Amino acid sequence: MKDGLAWNKKHYNVSNFEQYDLTPAPFLVSNLHYLKENNSKLILDAGCGQGRNLLFLLENGFEVIGVDGAPNALQVASDLLRSKKMKKYTLINQELQDISKLKNETVDAIVSITVLTHIFDPEKVIGEFSRILKKDGLLIVDFATIRDSTYEYISKGTKLGQNMFLEQGTKVKYIEDKKEIIPLFKAFEIISINEESFIEPGHPGSRPFEHEHSSYVVIAKKK
Numbered sequence: 001m002k003d004g005l006a007w008n009k010k011h012y013n014v015s016n017f018e019q020y021d022l023t024p025a026p027f028l029v030s031n032l033h034y035l036k037e038n039n040s041k042l043i044l045d046a047g048c049g050q051g052r053n054l055l056f057l058l059e060n061g062f063e064v065i066g067v068d069g070a071p072n073a074l075q076v077a078s079d080l081l082r083s084k085k086m087k088k089y090t091l092i093n094q095e096l097q098d099i100s101k102l103k104n105e106t107v108d109a110i111v112s113i114t115v116l117t118h119i120f121d122p123e124k125v126i127g128e129f130s131r132i133l134k135k136d137g138l139l140i141v142d143f144a145t146i147r148d149s150t151y152e153y154i155s156k157g158t159k160l161g162q163n164m165f166l167e168q169g170t171k172v173k174y175i176e177d178k179k180e181i182i183p184l185f186k187a188f189e190i191i192s193i194n195e196e197s198f199i200e201p202g203h204p205g206s207r208p209f210e211h212e213h214s215s216y217v218v219i220a221k222k223k
């Protein structure tokens with residue numbers, strides 16, 4: 001099954017989407033200045049989900065493209081952005097391993113929030129990010145660490161590899177040390193990799209309760 005359809009079933013196949021909290025990811029808020037300083041105008045949110053980060057970026061004056069493999073998530077994002085009377089956005093239903101609807105070197109920045117943790121082949125997806133980004137374009141992504149609060153219960157499930165598990169049809173890979181992810185960014189100049197903890201509100205489908213995440217947040221610039 002395609003990743004997006006597994007997510008559609010696990011996370012977005014619930015009747016009351018209004019329950020979603022619209023607070024943007026904290027490390028997107030704290031790193032927004034990088035996008036402004038780099039003079040980014042068009043930003044791709046890869047794996048945009050129900051659109052909380054798209055809304056935040058639009059409210060901060062950026063033009064956005066949201067891509068997600070889960071059609072139900074995009075429907076929620078579309079309803080949200082229309083209800084907030086946003087204009088400068090495009091939503092695309094496609095898998096991140098091959099975002100063929102986006103041409104080479106067309107976006108100024110890419111954010112991908114709590115997504116690469118769930119991708120079987122992050123190298124391929126980061127290759128797509130590099131193809132689509134303009135030279136000197138910015139990338140903000142994160143990877144869950146083994147210090148993430150979900151590790152304790154997800155690691156009791158089906159094991160797929162080292163620190164990699166199956167959770168309701170989707171993959172979760174935890175990183176122990178940032179050395180594991182540095183080789184993925186050969187096409188980039190890494191600006192920083194910081195381990196950050198943040199609280200996420202509950203979301204229906206898989207975690208309807210407040211939970212704490214720990215992620216390596218990578219800020220990088222395409223060479």
Ligand SMILES: C[S@@+](CC[C@H](N)C(=O)[O-])C[C@H]1O[C@@H](n2cnc3c(N)ncnc32)[C@H](O)[C@@H]1O
Binds near residue numbers: 007094113115119
């Ligand atoms: C944990 S959610 C995060 C959503 C959003 N970035 C946010 O911060 O609210 C992960 C999202 O990535 C999408 N996704 C996961 N694997 C994907 C893939 N291979 N292609 C496209 N979308 C994918 C899922 O459908 C889901 O919406």
